[in-house]
Structure formats: C-alpha cells, structure tokens
Amino acid sequence: MIKIAILGMGTVGSGVVAIMNKRGENIKNKVGTELKVEKILVKDNSKKREIELPPEVLTYNVEDILDDPEIELIVELMGGEEPAYEYITKAISKGKSVVTANKLVIAKYGDEILKLARENEVQVSFEASVAGGIPIIRPxxxxxxANRIEEIYGILNGTTNYILTKMTQERIEFDKALEEAQRLGYAERDPSSDTKGFDAAYKIAILSSIAFETSVDADSIYIEGIEGVTLEDIKLADELGYVIKLLAIGKKYDDGLNIRVHPAFISKNHPLAMVNGAYNAIYLYGDAVGDVMLYGxxxxxxxxxxxxxxDIIQVAKDINYNRLDTHSLGAPRNQQIKEINQIDNSFYLRIQVLDKPGVMSQVTKVLGDNHVSxxxxxxxxxxxxxxxxxxxTHPVKEENMRKSLYELENLESVVKINNLIRVEKKHNG
Amino acid sequence: MIKIAILGMGTVGSGVVAIMNKRGENIKNKVGTELKVEKILVKDNSKKREIELPPEVLTYNVEDILDDPEIELIVELMGGEEPAYEYITKAISKGKSVVTANKLVIAKYGDEILKLARENEVQVSFEASVAGGIPIIRPxxxxxxANRIEEIYGILNGTTNYILTKMTQERIEFDKALEEAQRLGYAERDPSSDTKGFDAAYKIAILSSIAFETSVDADSIYIEGIEGVTLEDIKLADELGYVIKLLAIGKKYDDGLNIRVHPAFISKNHPLAMVNGAYNAIYLYGDAVGDVMLYGxxxxxxxxxxxxxxDIIQVAKDINYNRLDTHSLGAPRNQQIKEINQIDNSFYLRIQVLDKPGVMSQVTKVLGDNHVSxxxxxxxxxxxxxxxxxxxTHPVKEENMRKSLYELENLESVVKINNLIRVEKKHNG
Known part of the structure; x- marks a missing residue:
C-alpha cells in the first residue's frame, strides 16, 4: 500500500478525491497496489465540503503530514506561492515525491525544486500546472x-479565450464580455492575472523550460494582456481573414529563445483559430514530427x-515498482532569452489620420525609412x-516598428495610434 | 552502452537513423548511456540507400540479430504481417524488448505479443503504429x-483524408482526387487498403484496445470505405453545414463496445472538420477530462x-535504469463488440424520387413505420x-434504418437509393 497526502481541498482537490473514489479499482490495478489517502491538509475543518471525507484524515497541521515517514507522496493543490513552495520543498527534503498543479511555484522555482528532487531521489510531476487536462508535459x-522543438504557440488561458471568443462571436466590447465571464465564473472578481497575461506567462515559462530543455526565468517574458483589444480590432481582423487570440509563444532561435505573451492575429485557417471559449490548445513545431496540436x-x-x-498514478506506480525516474529532472539555465525588440514579426497597425492629400505618402515614408514594408x-x-x-506589415524587427510608431505619433497628420497587434504565422508561412 | 538492431531500412528506417544521428548527444543524455545500432536487417545489401550506413552493421540474416545476446532492443520497421510477426515473437522469446511501427501485426496479434512480453519480462512499444508522429498511445x-474513455473519433488515414479534402475544396470527383493523391505519392498504386478503410480499422482496433482496456478483434470491426462518397454528397453536406470525413470510431457503452470505420457527416464547427489533407487527428471523450483532440x-x-x-529512447532508458515496465502490458478480451445493427445513429439519406404528388408522404410513411424521424x-x-x-434523420437504430431502405427500394416512386451516410455528433450533442 502507498500512502499519500493531499494539501488543499478546494475545487481541484475535491475533483481528485472524486476521481480516485470512482476509479479506485482501476487505479489499484494500474499502480500495482492500493493507494491510500492518509491525510488531507485543510484550512477549516468545519467547512461544508463538496465531497464527504473521513474526519480522521483531515488535519490543519502540515507537520502531521511532513513528519509522517509512511507518507511517500504529497499532492499539493493549495495554489499560490506560499505556503505551497515551503511545503513542497520540505516534503522533498524529507524524501517524499510531489505531484502539484501549481503553475506559479513551478514557473518561479521549478529549477530549484527539480534540483532538490534529484538530490533527494524523489519525483516531482506537474502535468496539471499547464493546460488542465490536456496531455502536454509528459508528451x-x-x-x-526525439525532436528539437522549435516553436510553441499556446492558448493557455481560458478566461481570456472566453472573452475574446465572446467579443468575436457576439460583437461585444471587452468590458461586457468580461462581465459575462465573471457572471459565469470563468473570470475572477479581480481578473487581472488572466487579462494582463500573467497566468499564460507562467504556463509558457513551464512549457518552454521543458521543450527547450533549459530553465526559463519567468520574469524575462514579454507580456501584454488583452485589455487593449477593442471590438473594432476584432471586426477588422475578421475582415482581413484573421481572429485575435491571446497567444503564449516560445521560439527557439540559433542564438537564443524568445518567449512572450500577447494578443495576436492568426489566420482563420490556422487550427488554433477554432479553439474557442474556455478551451485551451498547444500548437508546436518539432523538427521531425512537424506540426502537432493538443486541444482540450x-x-x-x-x-x-x-x-x-x-501524475499520482504514475509516481505511485514508480514508487511501487521501485523505478522512480529522477534522472531527467530539470535543466540548467543555458539559453539566452532574446529581447522582444530583436524579434521579427508582422504587425497589424490601426491609426487615425487626417483625410487630406499627401497623408498616405507621409505615413508610408516613415515606415519605409524604418524598413517596414x-x-x-x-x-x-x-x-x-x-x-x-x-x-x-511584412515581418520586421520590433525595434524598427516601434521607432516607426514614435515617428508616426509625431506627424501632424496622424491623429491617433489606436492599436498595434502582432500577426503570427504558421511555421511554414 | 545499449545495443539495438533495426529490422528494415525503408523510408521509416532511414528516418529513424537520420534522427538518431542528428540527435545523438541528446539521446545519450536522455537514455543515460550510449545507444549503438549494432545490426540492421536489410533485403538487399547492394541497394542505394538514402542514408549512408557502415557496411559491417548490415545483414541479410535475421539470426545474426536474434542470436546476439548483447542486442537488447529490436526495432521492427519492415511492415506487413510476415516475417515481421515471426521476428517480433522470436525476439521477445529471446528476452529482447521490441519497438515497432507495425499496425497490422499489433492489431492482429497485439494480445498474444503483449502476453509473451509479460512472460519474458521485456517491453513492447508501438506508438508509431497509429497516427504517425501524433502522441496518442502513451498519452x-x-x-x-484517470479517465474512463467513452468515445474515440479518429481521422487516422491520411490518404483518404487527402482525397476527401481535395473533393471538398476543389469540387472534384473521387477518381480524380485519387489520381492526384497517387501522383503525389499520398496513395499507393493499389489504394484499396486505404480507400476501403482497412488501414484505419487496424488503427482504431489498437486505440480501442488501449482506451477501453480490452483486446479488440480487428475482424469484428464494421468497415465502409470512401469509394461510395460522391461529389454530390460532399456538396450537399456543405449546404447542410457538414463536411464528410472517414472516421474511425470506438465507443464504450455499458453493455459493450462499438467499433467501426466509415465516412461520416460531421458539423463544420467540430474541431475534426478542420483536419485537412494528409493530417490526422484523434478526438476523444473521457469522463473526467472531457473532450481532447490530438492533431498532427x-x-x-x-x-x-x-x-x-x-519509443526507442523510452525503452532504452528503462533498460538502462533497470526499470522496464512489464506490469501493464495487454488486457484480456473482456468486452463484447456490439453489432452495428444495434447502434443508434443519425443518417443522411439521398434518394431519387418521381416528382409527383404523394411521393413525400409515401417516403415519410415508410420511415415513420420504422421509427425513423x-x-x-x-x-x-x-x-x-x-x-x-x-x-x-434523428438518431435511430441502424436496423430500423436498413429496413426502411429496403422498403423504400420497393416503392415504385423511389427511383434510386443514392447514398446513406452516418452523421456523427459531439458527445454533448
């Protein structure tokens, strides 16, 4: 029998227990022995829960779990940075394997946590930290x-994808779509972690670390949220044959990585264009496999x-058969992150100009002078x-585009720069 | 060092060697030791090959490989039933693990091969036997x-998907699209294994075995090819909001499985509808994860x-760290396959009738009498x-639909039954 403990019994925790109850016999067969939930760390013992739990497994005190040498696997589902980070590292130091859904902790401290796990010969798995149920970390x-992964494009945040889908399908403005998302529980009361792109940034940091076999500093990711996307942009995108999505992008160049989160135009024919509502998807390009998309x-x-x-089944099985894989944990920070200014992209630019002769030639001169075609x-x-x-535009280095914008702003005939949104293409054009 | 042998050096074999050469250092890091291709079984030593191979590794004689106790892993890439089946089983009996891309052998003998592997405590992996580079078997x-997988819908044959895509996008008939596919090398000179649905049937047999944890008899799969799909059907599907795809379907009911391959109408809004050309995809529904699609x-x-x-890296790594997983191989044939006649489906029916009063009421009476609405x-x-x-139609048991067809054929006002194609819906309608 393998004893496990769960830290946190919120929405996901209740789901985990429900699945383990429903699929108990099957899980036992898979693991090769019984899995026993020995302890569950909760904040408030008296709270009414979705799922009935034997009172003797509940505890407020994490030491009951960390100090129990029979508990071999900790499932961390509290979320947030602290005390999750503290408990995870303590558990590893005490020789316990860890399964976690915590994107924040893995994005920020994955490096250090995996090193610690290697030293303590335990496993750390975090499939649920990115894209929920979609198999992506293990694949x-x-x-x-066998591939050199060259590009990853993720729709990794359901809230923003729901909002953009609503805006696109129902032709409503951002504020109204956000309200609807909040009403339905897709967006938090303070939605900024989603709408400003931070959530997606943590996730692409994790994916890039694994795909590019390096450690990615989450703070070095360029981030733009979706608050600046207006219905007007969405309508124009549609007319031009595009949809607007919040993309989390990781690209490997010969001289470094480029990792960023921002709204982007993608062609209506791109498979990511049909990823709507609260669905997520990861589209990637590997040198052998070509294009692959994982959706759910x-x-x-x-x-x-x-x-x-x-993850629990896999780690428990490896514990049971004494075959924990601690050889492939983590990678050094060995690849440079390139500045967004040095990256080539196509751009959509929407501006307002005076309707008088010569304006177009002034605008195109500024662009041409900066090599923007x-x-x-x-x-x-x-x-x-x-x-x-x-x-x-055709692809152009971002710093050239920004310089153009600055110069356009200073033209008398340019009344306003409304929006600048990058246009992303498939690997092969 | 782990010594491996490759059986067959055709297109895929050359690709495998090319990847192993290109990614050698990385593979060594992953496996934890060097992988050495010790022998390659070829038919004709003198043939000009895509890839240069050291002459001393080439052999015509499989015994050189099977009798070499230092070779721990066999990679079977010959295809076809024999001698692949013989070599695979002999290799396993001699304690060698096997990686194969052979859908035919796995679909027909997977059961027996996995049992043999369990007995000999070796691993058999066959990710490449279904959907090429798309991660599906391991996921x-x-x-x-953790899921009870309830439904699988696969576009698993690139040839037929290319043909149907061509017919749809260029409004050409089947014969012309097939010719084009042959010209481009997407279809064989004798395309019947693809166009008649056999290739897809082997693949859905393998996927169903794993998803439903049973052994599936490939001969019990209901199969229809795409030869009967006309441009007229494709145009009508388009007008009605559908596309036609060759689907390989596996469904789990409480009282058995239903596994089948046939052309089907699917809504243009279904994610599978955008899987075009030679791309494949697997769309599945699991009770916890919901809808997932894997595309590539x-x-x-x-x-x-x-x-x-x-697969080679995974098995070699498990050999190196002495952690071969032989506990989860194979499952007994414990689930009944339901007759297609007992399955409910919606249908598209195209017939030709005399243009005279009362015909519609005759047709609808036949349908109504058979509970077809x-x-x-x-x-x-x-x-x-x-x-x-x-x-x-609304969903109706297939035998009722067939009885209606029989009766319609006997109506004087019905000139011809042109086509009957099933209409597939997403899990939630």
Whole structure:
C-alpha cells in the first residue's frame, strides 16, 4: 500500500478525491497496489465540503503530514506561492515525491525544486500546472523527445479565450464580455492575472523550460494582456481573414529563445483559430514530427483532476515498482532569452489620420525609412475629417516598428495610434 | 552502452537513423548511456540507400540479430504481417524488448505479443503504429489514465483524408482526387487498403484496445470505405453545414463496445472538420477530462520516425535504469463488440424520387413505420420527372434504418437509393 497526502481541498482537490473514489479499482490495478489517502491538509475543518471525507484524515497541521515517514507522496493543490513552495520543498527534503498543479511555484522555482528532487531521489510531476487536462508535459518529455522543438504557440488561458471568443462571436466590447465571464465564473472578481497575461506567462515559462530543455526565468517574458483589444480590432481582423487570440509563444532561435505573451492575429485557417471559449490548445513545431496540436479543457475541477490523478498514478506506480525516474529532472539555465525588440514579426497597425492629400505618402515614408514594408493597407473613405487607416506589415524587427510608431505619433497628420497587434504565422508561412 | 538492431531500412528506417544521428548527444543524455545500432536487417545489401550506413552493421540474416545476446532492443520497421510477426515473437522469446511501427501485426496479434512480453519480462512499444508522429498511445496509457474513455473519433488515414479534402475544396470527383493523391505519392498504386478503410480499422482496433482496456478483434470491426462518397454528397453536406470525413470510431457503452470505420457527416464547427489533407487527428471523450483532440502528421518518414525514436529512447532508458515496465502490458478480451445493427445513429439519406404528388408522404410513411424521424428534409424542385430528395434523420437504430431502405427500394416512386451516410455528433450533442 502507498500512502499519500493531499494539501488543499478546494475545487481541484475535491475533483481528485472524486476521481480516485470512482476509479479506485482501476487505479489499484494500474499502480500495482492500493493507494491510500492518509491525510488531507485543510484550512477549516468545519467547512461544508463538496465531497464527504473521513474526519480522521483531515488535519490543519502540515507537520502531521511532513513528519509522517509512511507518507511517500504529497499532492499539493493549495495554489499560490506560499505556503505551497515551503511545503513542497520540505516534503522533498524529507524524501517524499510531489505531484502539484501549481503553475506559479513551478514557473518561479521549478529549477530549484527539480534540483532538490534529484538530490533527494524523489519525483516531482506537474502535468496539471499547464493546460488542465490536456496531455502536454509528459508528451513533450516522452512522446516528442526525439525532436528539437522549435516553436510553441499556446492558448493557455481560458478566461481570456472566453472573452475574446465572446467579443468575436457576439460583437461585444471587452468590458461586457468580461462581465459575462465573471457572471459565469470563468473570470475572477479581480481578473487581472488572466487579462494582463500573467497566468499564460507562467504556463509558457513551464512549457518552454521543458521543450527547450533549459530553465526559463519567468520574469524575462514579454507580456501584454488583452485589455487593449477593442471590438473594432476584432471586426477588422475578421475582415482581413484573421481572429485575435491571446497567444503564449516560445521560439527557439540559433542564438537564443524568445518567449512572450500577447494578443495576436492568426489566420482563420490556422487550427488554433477554432479553439474557442474556455478551451485551451498547444500548437508546436518539432523538427521531425512537424506540426502537432493538443486541444482540450484547460481548467476546471475534473479536467485538472484528470491530470493530477494521472501524475499520482504514475509516481505511485514508480514508487511501487521501485523505478522512480529522477534522472531527467530539470535543466540548467543555458539559453539566452532574446529581447522582444530583436524579434521579427508582422504587425497589424490601426491609426487615425487626417483625410487630406499627401497623408498616405507621409505615413508610408516613415515606415519605409524604418524598413517596414506593407502587405496590406485598408483606408476607409468616410465623410469625416479624420479617417481610420489599417496596415498589415511584412515581418520586421520590433525595434524598427516601434521607432516607426514614435515617428508616426509625431506627424501632424496622424491623429491617433489606436492599436498595434502582432500577426503570427504558421511555421511554414 | 545499449545495443539495438533495426529490422528494415525503408523510408521509416532511414528516418529513424537520420534522427538518431542528428540527435545523438541528446539521446545519450536522455537514455543515460550510449545507444549503438549494432545490426540492421536489410533485403538487399547492394541497394542505394538514402542514408549512408557502415557496411559491417548490415545483414541479410535475421539470426545474426536474434542470436546476439548483447542486442537488447529490436526495432521492427519492415511492415506487413510476415516475417515481421515471426521476428517480433522470436525476439521477445529471446528476452529482447521490441519497438515497432507495425499496425497490422499489433492489431492482429497485439494480445498474444503483449502476453509473451509479460512472460519474458521485456517491453513492447508501438506508438508509431497509429497516427504517425501524433502522441496518442502513451498519452492514453499515462496522461489520460484517470479517465474512463467513452468515445474515440479518429481521422487516422491520411490518404483518404487527402482525397476527401481535395473533393471538398476543389469540387472534384473521387477518381480524380485519387489520381492526384497517387501522383503525389499520398496513395499507393493499389489504394484499396486505404480507400476501403482497412488501414484505419487496424488503427482504431489498437486505440480501442488501449482506451477501453480490452483486446479488440480487428475482424469484428464494421468497415465502409470512401469509394461510395460522391461529389454530390460532399456538396450537399456543405449546404447542410457538414463536411464528410472517414472516421474511425470506438465507443464504450455499458453493455459493450462499438467499433467501426466509415465516412461520416460531421458539423463544420467540430474541431475534426478542420483536419485537412494528409493530417490526422484523434478526438476523444473521457469522463473526467472531457473532450481532447490530438492533431498532427499521421504518416511520413520523419513524423513516424519521431514516434519510433521516442519509443526507442523510452525503452532504452528503462533498460538502462533497470526499470522496464512489464506490469501493464495487454488486457484480456473482456468486452463484447456490439453489432452495428444495434447502434443508434443519425443518417443522411439521398434518394431519387418521381416528382409527383404523394411521393413525400409515401417516403415519410415508410420511415415513420420504422421509427425513423427526420431532422431535415431538402427536396429540390427541378424541371425533370425525377428529383433528388435529401433527408437527415434523428438518431435511430441502424436496423430500423436498413429496413426502411429496403422498403423504400420497393416503392415504385423511389427511383434510386443514392447514398446513406452516418452523421456523427459531439458527445454533448
């Protein structure tokens, strides 16, 4: 029998226990022995819970778990930085393996935690920390291990994808879509961790670490949220054959990595374009396998529970058969992160200009002087003195684009820079 | 050092060697020791090969490999039933682990081969036997192991998907699309294994065995190919909001399994609808994870090579660390396969009828008498005595549908039954 402890009994914790109860016999067969939930760390013993738990397994005191040498596996589902980080590292130091769904702790301290696990010859698994139930961490480590992964494009945040999908399908503004997401429980009361892109950044940091076999500093990721995306941009994207998604991107160049989170135009024909609502997906390119996409529910009690229980089964099985894999944990920080300014991208640029002769030539001169060439231009003629101008550029270094923007802002005929959004293409154009 | 042998040096074999050469250092790190290709079984030593091989590793004689006790891992890439089956079983009996891409052998003899492997305490891996480079076998066994998998829908044959995509996008007939596929090398000179659905059937047999934890008899799978799909059907599907795909389907009911391969209508909004050309995808539903889709290249030298090398690395690593997993191989044949006649489906039915009063009521009476109710009817009025009638039914037991067809054929006003194609819906409608 293998004894495990669960830290935290919120939504995901309840899902994990529900799955373990429902699939008990099957799990026993898989692991090769019985799994026993010996202790559960809770904040408040008296709270009414979704799931009935034997009172003797509940504890407020983490030492009951950390100091119990018979508990071989800790399942950390508290979320947040502290005390999760403290408990995880203490558990590892005491020779316990860890399964966690904690993206924040893994993105920030994965490096150190995996090193500690290697030293203590225990396993740390964190499939549920990225993209909920979608198999991605293990496939990257195992199924796709023969590849040099060159590009990852993730729709990794369900809240923002729900909001952008709503805006696109129902032609409503950001604020209204956010309200709807909050009403349905897809967005938190303070949605900024999602809408500002931080959640997606933690996740792409984890994926990039594994795919590119390095340690990625989450603080070095370039992040833009979706608050600046307006209905007008979404409509124009549609007219031009695109949809707007919040993409978490990791790319490997010969001279470094580029990791970033921002809204992006992607072609309606791209498989990621049909990833709608609260669904997530990871689209990647490996040098042997080519394009691969993994799609599913990126959050929620049962999808996340599915990933957590899969990790529990795998680690427990490895404990049971005495075959814990501690050889492949972690990688050194051996690859440079490139500045966003040095990255080439196509851009969508929406500005407002005075409707008078010569304006277009002034604008295109500024762009041309900065080596920005255009693949599409759309100027609507209206009966107003100020008209919108929409441009799509060919790929150009970001610093050139920014310099152009600065110069455009200083043109008298340019009334306003409305928005600048990157346009992402598939690996092969 | 771990010594391996490769049986067969065709397209996939060359890809495997190319990847192993390119990623040698990385593979060594992953495995924890060097992998040495000790022998390669070839048919003709003098043939010009894509890849240069040291002459001393080549052999015509399989005994050189089977009788070499230092070779611990055999990579079978010959394809076909014999002698692949013989060599695989002999290798296992001699205590060698096996990696194979052979869908035919695994679908037909997987059961027996896995039992033999368990007895000999070796590993057998076959990720590349289904859907080329797409991670699916390992994710089913590991990442999704906490789920009761209830439904699998696969686009598992690139040739037929290429043909149907061509027909859909370019509005050409089957024969012309097939010719094009042959010209480009996507279809064989004798394409029947693909176009008649056999290839997809082997693959869904393997996936169903793993997902439903049973042994599936490949001969019990209901199979229809795509030869009967006409451009007219594709156009009508389009008008009705569908695309036609060759689906390989596995479903688990409380009283048995249903496994089948046939062309199907799927909604244009279904994620599988955007799987075009030679791409493959597996869409599945698990009770915890919900909907998941895995998408990528289902064939080809490098994608298949990616899956084979991943298996090689995993098995070699397990050999190196003495942690071969032989506990989870195979499952008994413990679930009944249900007759297609007992399965409920919606249907698209295209017939030709005489354009005279009362015909519609005769047709709907036959259907109604057999409990077939309609969700859509489209009758085009034309200036001809014979007009097409297109019907979409609500879900109905297949035997009722077939009985209706039989009775419709006997109506004087029904000139011809053109086609009957099943309509597949997502799990939640």
């Amino acid at each position: 990257l480590k195992e199924s796709l291990v 529910k990126g959050a929620g009690q049962m999808p996340t529970g599915s990933a957590v229980v899969a 255009l693949s599409a231009v759309s100027q609507k003629h209206m009966l107003t003195p100020i008209v919108p101008l929409v441009l799509i | 089913l066994k590991e990442s999704l192991v 290249k289902g064939a080809g030298q490098m994608p298949t090579g990616s899956a084979v090398v991943a 309609l969700s859509a009817v489209s009758q085009k009025h034309m200036l001809t005595p014979i007009v097409p009638l297109v019907l979409i």
